[in-house]
Amino acid sequence: MARTQAERRADTRDRLLQAAAARFAADGIDGASIDAIADDADRTSGSVYAHFGSKEGLLLALLDSWKNDVAVAATAEMATAPTMPGRLAALWRNFADPPNDGAHWVQLEHELWLYATRHADARDQLADRYRDIRRTVRDEMGQWRASGDITPPVADDVLGALLVALLIGLEMQHRLDPDAIDERVALAGLAALLGVTEPTEVMT
Amino acid sequence: MARTQAERRADTRDRLLQAAAARFAADGIDGASIDAIADDADRTSGSVYAHFGSKEGLLLALLDSWKNDVAVAATAEMATAPTMPGRLAALWRNFADPPNDGAHWVQLEHELWLYATRHADARDQLADRYRDIRRTVRDEMGQWRASGDITPPVADDVLGALLVALLIGLEMQHRLDPDAIDERVALAGLAALLGVTEPTEVMT
DNA sequence: GTCTATATACCGATAGAC
DNA sequence: GTCTATCGGTATATAGAC
Numbered sequence: 200m201a202r203t204q205a206e207r208r209a210d211t212r213d214r215l216l217q218a219a220a221a222r223f224a225a226d227g228i229d230g231a232s233i234d235a236i237a238d239d240a241d242r243t244s245g246s247v248y249a250h251f252g253s254k255e256g257l258l259l260a261l262l263d264s265w266k267n268d269v270a271v272a273a274t275a276e277m278a279t280a281p282t283m284p285g286r287l288a289a290l291w292r293n294f295a296d297p298p299n300d301g302a303h304w305v306q307l308e309h310e311l312w313l314y315a316t317r318h319a320d321a322r323d324q325l326a327d328r329y330r331d332i333r334r335t336v337r338d339e340m341g342q343w344r345a346s347g348d349i350t351p352p353v354a355d356d357v358l359g360a361l362l363v364a365l366l367i368g369l370e371m372q373h374r375l376d377p378d379a380i381d382e383r384v385a386l387a388g389l390a391a392l393l394g395v396t397e398p399t400e401v402m403t
Numbered sequence: 404m405a406r407t408q409a410e411r412r413a414d415t416r417d418r419l420l421q422a423a424a425a426r427f428a429a430d431g432i433d434g435a436s437i438d439a440i441a442d443d444a445d446r447t448s449g450s451v452y453a454h455f456g457s458k459e460g461l462l463l464a465l466l467d468s469w470k471n472d473v474a475v476a477a478t479a480e481m482a483t484a485p486t487m488p489g490r491l492a493a494l495w496r497n498f499a500d501p502p503n504d505g506a507h508w509v510q511l512e513h514e515l516w517l518y519a520t521r522h523a524d525a526r527d528q529l530a531d532r533y534r535d536i537r538r539t540v541r542d543e544m545g546q547w548r549a550s551g552d553i554t555p556p557v558a559d560d561v562l563g564a565l566l567v568a569l570l571i572g573l574e575m576q577h578r579l580d581p582d583a584i585d586e587r588v589a590l591a592g593l594a595a596l597l598g599v600t601e602p603t604e605v606m607t
Numbered sequence: 608g609t610c611t612a613t614a615t616a617c618c619g620a621t622a623g624a625c
Numbered sequence: 626g627t628c629t630a631t632c633g634g635t636a637t638a639t640a641g642a643c
Contacts, residue, residue, distance in 0.1 A: 208626070227517070229433035232618060243628055248620070250626090306520065313431070313513055316578055326579040333576075333583075353591045360576060360584055361592040367575060368568025372537075374520055375530040379537075380564055387557045388565040392595055412608070436636065447610055452638070454608090 214240035224303035291385040333359035350394035418444035428507035495589040537563035554598035
């Protein structure tokens with residue numbers, strides 16, 4: 200694969216970005232060295248500078264390419280569950296205990312957030328992404344409300360922000376103390392914000 | 404002040420811890436150098452090693468001494484507001500736009516959380532602190548419920564975790580996009596979780 | 608206990624061969 | 626475009642004077 204120069208170049212770029220995502224998540228943005236990232240991508244540090252110019256350039260490119268399929272993947276898996284509590288449980292599990300090797304995307308998200316608080320460029324980009332996520336969630340919940348599955352006690356335009364906030368905050372506490380912040384807590388919170396009236400039986 | 408050796412030693416220790424908190428928050432745990440911390444404390448790097456042995460030792464000592472007066476300070480200011488929406492607004496403001504120079508404690512909290520995800524010792528300590536915070540919030544809300552000020556749609560034992568989660572998640576989004584995540588959004592979320600039935604008029 | 612000076616190591620970035 | 630070699634800077638941590 201990757202016969203032409205352009206293809207090889209694109210392949211190297213992808214490898215570097217993927218390695219950077221994994222390394223940043225594992226060791227932190229500061230803790231991850233250019234050499235380590237390049238090694239993971241089976242390249243050398245020189246290639247990083249040829250493609251991105253600097254470590255910051257690499258990070259901004261990563262932030263740009265970082266398609267957060269969370270909302271998509273989450274809603275996709277949610278659709279498979281028949282009952283509402285089952286759907287909410289699937290949503291929570293995707294956050295708390297990611298199934299695939301996508302286990303590191305949550306960690307990377309926190310790394311990027313902390314970086315963004317100190318760099319205006321990254322902050323603007325990340326702010327855009329979170330706006331998109333909120334909008335996606337809001338639209339989805341609007342449909343649920345319209346179909347009568349839920350009766351949220353708040354307006355649709357704030358529901359996205361509240362759900363995202365609750366999931367992030369619960370996930371952070373869950374990481375510190377998995378037993379204390381379990382599925383039962385998450386389901387209670389989601390049900391309260393969404394106005395799920397039926398008894399919240401857990402579907403396992 | 405600090406005449407005796409013990410007093411001077413304790414004074415140096417306090418200075419170093421305070422400087423470490425500020426530097427860690429400002430530059431990140433990795434980004435903050437021992438020299439910079441010592442300089443802020445009007446000491447030298449040697450004193451850090453005399454007191455804490457290493458940078459990690461300094462951080463663990465900071466984590467240990469880090470009395471999170473958030474719950475205390477927040478509830479204190481909340482008590483001054485007469486109406487329930489006013490109290491909730493005070494709670495949110497303490498998070499979103501801290502009044503004093505305590506502006507950096509939120510940032511430090513995120514730094515510590517990220518560090519804790521990679522170090523078991525710190526994780527256990529931080530987990531304990533969050534348990535305390537949840538318990539404090541839960542007890543406070545239990546009193547409000549008993550006095551009829553609120554009628555939460557969830558059980559008391561999960562209410563602490565949900566409120567903490569919502570506030571953390573909203574604050575993170577607020578930092579990226581202050582205009583999108585404003586007091587109105589926060590009040591709607593808090594009111595939903597707490598079961599504040601009266602129209603949520605904002606008290607300014 | 609605190610400071611000065613220094614050892615040691617690593618990182619980001621650059622230069623030049625190919 | 627990618628690699629090898631290296632420079633310059635800075636970090637943690639230590640040794641020894643006082």
